[in-house]
Amino acid sequence: MKRSLLAGACALALLVSPVAANEFEAPLKELANSEIIAIAAAPEVIAAVKAQNAETAGYDQATIDAADATWREEVSASSSPMIDAVLARPASSFLAAKKDGSSGLYTEIFVMDAKGLNVAQSDVTSDYWQGDEAKWQETYGKGADSLHLSDVELDESSQTYQSQVSVPVVDENGDVIGALTVGVNVEYLMM
Template sequence: MPFRRPALALTALLAAAPAGANEFTPLLEALVDSDIRAVVQDPVLIAAIRAQNAETAGLTETEILARDQDWRAQVGTAETPLINRVLSGPAAEHLRAAAEASGGLFTEIFAMDAVGLNVAASGVTSDYWQGDEAKWQETFPTGAAHIGEIELDESTQAYQAQVSVVVRDPETGSPIGAATFGVNVELLQ
């Protein structure tokens, strides 16, 4: 049975915890070692990240920022070619299927390339470039998992943490990208 806490009790618990620490960390770490690793090791996702790395390896910061601005301008409009590219195809379908199969545990999943640009996503993200954020900076260069703070997600009214991991090339073990999972901590068990 899923672990559920009343929102008020969860709010009080989180307010009392020291910054960056919470009782869900061991459960989130266990989730990284099980379900999350299985999702990011899928050959379809690996192939998509490799392909995008071949396209984006030589981009300058100015070009990356221009693509990010283009993404932001497309959010909520009818013409969304860049967003559609990230939300369509086998890798995006894989991430959506993993989110759906989680029964609400994963509220979002997106994968990034070696410069921090979105490769595939289960839904629209607010920006295209994640390379300037902890979810990429504390995973891709270090090889470590990053567990963000628990926050109330306004769209779902659920408490969630973003859990990010490096994605490694299965042939070489080298980092090729990263992936972020929005995890509804109210459903952890």
């Protein structure tokens, strides 16, 4: 009960004042450099990114846009073969287990390839191509030690205040091959 009251008070504080990620920068960076980077380094994640990079290496922007349009249509459709295929991957099961094991700290986890396309995810994202967003742009291609922290926002689907923490996915040679984003419920950081 005490945790519930504290979470409610934190949520109220977040509603009253706009919150930037830098107010949570230290605990988010600590989380990124421990648990989140470990998820990105998991063999399941690296293997899935490598496999998709081989598949999507020749994609041009028109192909990416068409795939993204299909994904967006499937999000609200009764049939979603493209989404179902991504969710059925072993790496997606791995990410879902990490999210479920976080006791509510993680609201979502997803991995992107070298083009910014979804590789695996704990939950369905609203779009397939993340390559036009800071979470991918500020990690993939920015080096193995890069990090992106988004501002704290109300996530409509989970009804939590979250910051997206993004890190690169790095292979055994130290090369950046993709990126991983974790939605972090910042209310849990205030406890």
